[in-house]
Amino acid sequence: MSMEKKDKEFxxxxxxxxxxxxxxxxxxxxxxxxxxxxxxxxxxxxxxxxFTLIFLLFGIIAGFKNIFQMTKGGLDKAGDDKDEPKxxxxxxxxxxxxxxx
Numbered sequence: 891m892s893m894e895k896k897d898k899e900f901x902x903x904x905x906x907x908x909x910x911x912x913x914x915x916x917x918x919x920x921x922x923x924x925x926x927x928x929x930x931x932x933x934x935x936x937x938x939x940x941f942t943l944i945f946l947l948f949g950i951i952a953g954f955k956n957i958f959q960m961t962k963g964g965l966d967k968a969g970d971d972k973d974e975p976k977x978x979x980x981x982x983x984x985x986x987x988x989x990x991x
Contacts, residue, residue, distance in 0.1 A: 910960055914953035921949015 925945025929938040 906960070910957050913956040913960070917953035917956060918946070918949045921945040921947070921952065924949075 922942065922945065925942035928941040928945065929935060933941070
């Protein structure tokens with residue numbers, strides 16, 4: 891593996907880690923801000939802190955869901971690099987030939 895390819899993989903990994911952290915923080919603060927706005931602007935503090943807490947929880951859940959999806963996507967992409975077949979082990983080309991004959 892060349893040094894240039896190792897550098898690209900390193901920076902790709904750093905980008906992914908930074909994106910994961912940023913997604914969690916942004917989703918959490920969006921949930922917190924939305925809940926606060928609903929409590930204080932829409933209902934003038936009468937429902938405080940309930941919408942803030944509910945939307946904060948939604949934001950945290952959304953952040954972890956994003957992390958899960960990014961991790962799953964990264965694992966799928968890493969599996970594409972390998973020469974091993976995934977899932978169905980049949981030879982699809984041979985199956986197509988069998989259907990034609």
